Amino acid sequence: MDGIALLTITVLAVFVGFEVVSKVSSTLHTPLMSGANAIHGIILVGAIIVAGQASDPWVLAVALLAVVLATANLVGGFVVTDRMLEMFRGRKRQVTPGRKPELEEPEAKEGVR
Amino acid sequence: MSLIDPVWTSLLYLAAAVCFILALKGLNSPRTARRGNLVGAFGAALAVATVFFSVRMDNVPWILGAMVVGSGVAAPVARQVKMTQMPQLVALFNGVGGGAAALVALLELPHTEDHWVRVAVVFTLLVGAVSFAGSAITFSKLQELVTTRPVVFPGVPALMGAVLLAAVGAAVAVVLSGSPALALLLLLLGLAAGVLLVLPVGGADVPIVISLLNAFTGLAVAASGLVLGNVLLVVAGTLVGASGTILTRAMAAAMGRSVAGILFGAFKGGSTAGSTAVSDRPVRSSSPEDVAVLLGYAQRVIIVPGYGLAVAQGQHTAAELALALESRGIDVDFAIHPVAGRMPGHMNVLLAEANVPYESLKEMGEINSEFRTADVALVVGANDVVNPAAKTTAGSPIYGMPILEVAEARQVVFLKRSMRPGFAGIENELMYEPQTTLLFGDAKESLTKVLSAVKALNLS
Structure with a gap:
């Protein structure tokens, strides 16, 4: 991909980034930060590419270290965000008593009260 | 060399990028936040799966092993x-x-x-x-x-x-x-x-x-x-x-x-070092029993939890105290300042974890007009976020910061560790006002004492 196309995408992504968080309530600042933190764990894709093309054992070793770190960021980030948001779930039921709580999905197994 | 067409790779990456945008968007509201996070995780999984099929890949067993190690360490810790x-x-x-x-x-x-x-x-x-x-x-x-x-x-x-x-x-x-x-x-x-x-x-x-x-x-x-x-x-x-x-x-x-x-x-040299100077102006301090009586015979109590509560990990005790008061027919709410706790929004998470129902957690804009109707405002480990200087003293470092207007309540009770000012390092005039009472001690310990005193009231 040429430089101008990448630049265009970058600039547009900046504005999307500004836009999606501009109205967030302070209640969700911490989960939002944590969620954004998980998303940059996608550097894992970069680490995998580098590790997949490594031929020198030292390069591979460093690349695998990057894979470990990036995976920790990605997996840990999403799990901890989910745990934070799980805390909001019990409250949901009480806000809209008539409706079926949407966040009460079958795969949610922990902390059901 | 790749197993799938580069066009497909690009499309799958695009799908992952859309997932991330939807994730951030979903995290904007409590109703959609959890689903948003799951969408983000799905996008990440999709992207990681895609990369294995889109470029020349050697060392695949090693890479998978490293990923197992990374998630094996991070997931249990996070959980x-x-x-x-x-x-x-x-x-x-x-x-x-x-x-x-x-x-x-x-x-x-x-x-x-x-x-x-x-x-x-x-x-x-x-x-x-x-x-x-x-x-x-x-x-x-x-x-x-x-x-x-x-x-x-x-x-x-x-x-x-x-x-x-x-x-x-x-x-x-x-x-x-x-x-x-x-x-x-x-x-x-x-x-x-x-x-x-x-x-x-x-x-x-x-x-x-x-x-x-x-x-x-x-x-x-x-x-x-x-x-x-x-x-x-x-x-x-x-x-x-x-x-x-x-x-x-x-x-x-x-x-x-x-x-x-x-x-x-x-x-x-001007960060939030906080002044350690302790003022010797007279304040009204009292015992846990006095505070319990004040709370126990009120009709409406608003609890203002702050950084001190989070540090002392007293959120469960605060929730229990609210329950004990409610069992006496008292109307109890929690007033949450946007930056209460150790991170913005952290206090909501802590109190939700302690099973405080959603309707009791009131955001600043919502509760500020209600302090006027409260008999007691119980400030637990908060200081700067209730300091009237933010509204009245133009030269103050916190001037202009939105605050919880606890001064409007009939009685104000501070649970504080000491007279030391908050992070902004300025005095809180509210503590010297006639309607203010202070109870010194660790937030959790003080709450525990007040709680048992309230329970004693319930028995008598």
Whole structure:
């Protein structure tokens, strides 16, 4: 991909980034930060590419270290965000008593009260 | 060499990028937040699966092994961490992400010819290293491995200047020569800069720094995407960089501070060191039993939880106290200041964990008009966020910060450790007002005592 196309995408992504968080309530600042933190764990894709093309054992070793770190960021980030948001779930039921709580999905197994 | 058509790779990456945008969007509202996070995780899984089929891949067993190790360490920690310790865990995950980005850039350097690509390499190296080292220090501060107070020594500004100057020099040299040795030097300089950046930041400002470093890591990831020519990394990194910047500013604004003030204030000796001066003006202090009577015979009580409650981990006791009061027919609400707790929004998480029902948690805009009707405002471990000086004293460091107007309540009870001022380092006039009572002690211990006194009232 040429430089101008990448630049265009970058600039547009900046504005999307500004836009999606501009109205967030302070209640969700911490989960939002944590969620954004998980998303940059996608550097894992970069680490995998580098590790997949490594031929020198030292390069591979460093690349695998990057894979470990990036995976920790990605997996840990999403799990901890989910745990934070799980805390909001019990409250949901009480806000809209008539409706079926949407966040009460079958795969949610922990902390059901 | 790839197993799937490059067009498909691009489309799958695009789908992942859309998932990330939807994830951030979903995190905007409590109703959709959890689903949003799951969508983000799905997008990440999709992207990781795609990469295995889109480029030449050797060492696949090794890579999968490394991923198992990474998730094997991170997932259980993330699942078991106490909610009060969550900020430092987020800092830690953020740091390792920055570290990974820096390593990727370091390894890609030998494959670069173009000077512009090398500019992206040095940017990733430097910012990733700053984020890694800064997050490590932030983690140690929040985990209390090192002091949470600002660490300031006379040479810091000069040292920081020297490190940054050397880093710029090394960066230019790397761009021109592509030398791996110089890149390694740049990495070390970045680590040093990260340490120096965060050491002088203290106390309540640390969470803002986590958010800032989060944005840094996002930018490093975006730059690494430019290095690898990977659009997904560019988009995801930029999204995090941009949203993280806005979030950092929003957090700082909610605390009545500026980001620059937090980072550079300490260099001038003016960060949130907090004054340790203790005033000797007379205040009305009382016993847990007196507070229990005050609460037990009120009709409406508003509890204002703050940083002190989070630090003392007293949220469960506060929830129990609210229950005990409600069983006496008293109307109890929690007034949540945007920056109460150790991070913005943290108090909501802590109280929700302690099973305080959603309707009892009132945001500032909602509750401020209700203090007038409250018999007692019980302020637990909060100070600056209820300080009327923010409205009345133009020269005050917190002037202009939105506050909870507890002064409107008929009676105000402060549970405080001491008369020491809050992080802003200014006195709270409210404590000397005639309607104010103070109960000194650790937030959790004081709450426990008040709770048992209230229960005794219930029995009699």
